[in-house]
Amino acid sequence: MNKTRLLHGLVAATVTPFDESGDLDLARVGPMVDFLIASGVSGLYVCGSTGEGVSLDQQERKEAAAAFVKAAAGRVPVVVQVGHNSLRAAADLAAHAEAAGAAAVSATCPSYFPVRTVRALTASMREIAAAAARTPFYYYHIPALTGSDVDMLQFLREAGEQLPNLRGLKFTAPTAYHFQECLELDAGRFEVLWGVDEMLLSALAVGCYGAVGSTYNIAAPLHRRLIAAFERGDLAAARQCQAQVLAFLRVLTSMPYHAALRETLALLGQPCGTSRLPNLGLSPEQRQHLRTALEALGFFSWVKP
Numbered sequence: 001m002n003k004t005r006l007l008h009g010l011v012a013a014t015v016t017p018f019d020e021s022g023d024l025d026l027a028r029v030g031p032m033v034d035f036l037i038a039s040g041v042s043g044l045y046v047c048g049s050t051g052e053g054v055s056l057d058q059q060e061r062k063e064a065a066a067a068f069v070k071a072a073a074g075r076v077p078v079v080v081q082v083g084h085n086s087l088r089a090a091a092d093l094a095a096h097a098e099a100a101g102a103a104a105v106s107a108t109c110p111s112y113f114p115v116r117t118v119r120a121l122t123a124s125m126r127e128i129a130a131a132a133a134r135t136p137f138y139y140y141h142i143p144a145l146t147g148s149d150v151d152m153l154q155f156l157r158e159a160g161e162q163l164p165n166l167r168g169l170k171f172t173a174p175t176a177y178h179f180q181e182c183l184e185l186d187a188g189r190f191e192v193l194w195g196v197d198e199m200l201l202s203a204l205a206v207g208c209y210g211a212v213g214s215t216y217n218i219a220a221p222l223h224r225r226l227i228a229a230f231e232r233g234d235l236a237a238a239r240q241c242q243a244q245v246l247a248f249l250r251v252l253t254s255m256p257y258h259a260a261l262r263e264t265l266a267l268l269g270q271p272c273g274t275s276r277l278p279n280l281g282l283s284p285e286q287r288q289h290l291r292t293a294l295e296a297l298g299f300f301s302w303v304k305p
Contacts, residue, residue: 005191005209005210006077006103006104006140006167006191007043007077007104007191007210008043008078008225009040009041009042009043009209009223009227010041010042010210010211010216010220010227011044011045011193011210012036012043012044012214012216012220013045013048013050013210014044014045014046014050014051014217015046015214015217015261015262015265015272016040016046016047016051016052016053016056016275017029017032017272017273018273018275019273020109020272022191022273022274022276024056025272025273026063028270028272029064029067030067030071031073031270032071032265032270032272033072034071034072035269035270036216036217036220038221039220039303039305041076041216042076042210042222043076043077043078043079043103043210043212043298044057044068044072044077044079045079045170045212046064046065046078046081047061047080047081047082048140048170049142049145049214050123050214050217050258050261051064051081052258052275052276053081053083054083054084055277055278058092061082062096062100065080065096065100066096066098066100069100069101070188077103077104078102079103079104079105079138079212080097080104081106081108081140082094082097082105082106082107082108083106083107083110083140085110085111085113087124087127088111088127090107090127090128090131091127091130092131094107094129094132094135095130095132097132097135098131098135103135103136104135104136104137104167105128105129105132105135106138106139106170107116107128107129107137107140107295108146109121109124109139109148110124111146111147111148112147114147114148115135115148116144116148117150118151118155118158119158121148121150121155121159122155122158122159122162122163125139125159125163125166127216128158129163129166130211133164136167136207137165137167138166138167138169138191139152139155139159139168140172141169141170141171141172141195142170142172142195144173149173151179152169152178153185156182156185156190157185160186160189167190168190168192169191169192169193170195170212171192171194172192172195172196176199176202177206178193179192179203179206179208183206183207184207191210192208193210193212194208194211194213195211195212196213197211197216197223197245198246200213200223200226200242201226201239204230204238205226205230211223214261215261217261217265218264218303219248219299219302220303221303221304222241222244222245222302223241223245224240225237230256244299244302247297248294248297250298251290251293251294251299252264252290255286255289255290256281256286258275258279259274259275259281259282260290262275263290264273264290264294266304267294267300268300
């Protein structure tokens with residue numbers, strides 16, 4: 001078992017700040033990182049789904065990655081997500097992340113041409129991981145977006161023999177039983193991070209020690225209370241916290257989610273612009289509804305440190 005985990009606790013899948021023109025607003029990265037660390041996150045996952053990494057061009061992804069690494073300044077590990085339909089482009093991003101000082105590199109698989117087999121997935125991830133050979137690598141399993149639902153247990157077994165720097169997975173699928181199998185493989189050889197915020201309590205029940213998610217940008221204190229309640233055996237309190245997470249997520253997912261998350265961050269004092277197409281922004285009416293609905297829930301008291 002790996003006793004020195006690089007990633008644990010709550011790892012925020014960070015938003016990439018944009019200005020009013022939709023360009024990168026790197027000046028916002030530092031204040032956002034300070035806010036996230038103060039809220040209790042123990043790591044940052046950059047340019048993933050929440051960060052709309054696939055909507056950034058190659059240079060923008062490099063600039064965003066470097067900005068987050070610089071802002072974190074070693075206080076928490078920064079993981080840079082480099083997945084791309086072009087494996088050569090992904091490898092270039094991986095090499096840049098390593099040179100910039102990222103603590104780890106992560107990648108989704110190509111998605112336009114479906115990855116159907118463990119062999120194809122392993123070969124694809126080997127090209128990316130080899131470009132940052134001195135840096136821990138985590139595969140990002142998110143079948144709802146990539147269309148690839150390869151068996152992660154078999155992938156870890158095969159890729160573990162071929163990728164010397166494979167550290168683990170970001171597991172974003174609702175199959176907690178499969179997540180548990182991956183956690184327990186070879187007496188905990190790999191770090192497996194949970195990626196479904198709506199089911200954090202379920203993941204804790206099967207051994208979760210770390211999770212990566214978008215809602216940790218806006219509600220890390222609430223999730224920390226959930227974890228603390230679970231650890232002291234107060235399941236009623238843990239369920240109440242999970243129910244509060246579900247309640248505010250129902251509000252956010254009733255409108256364009258990425259834009260709603262960004263607007264919620266702005267309401268918490270961290271303006272970061274709106275989303276890029278194809279993710280839609282919010283109308284003025286939606287912005288007002290979001291604020292009103294969150295206030296009615298008591299959200300802003302739930303997420304106080």
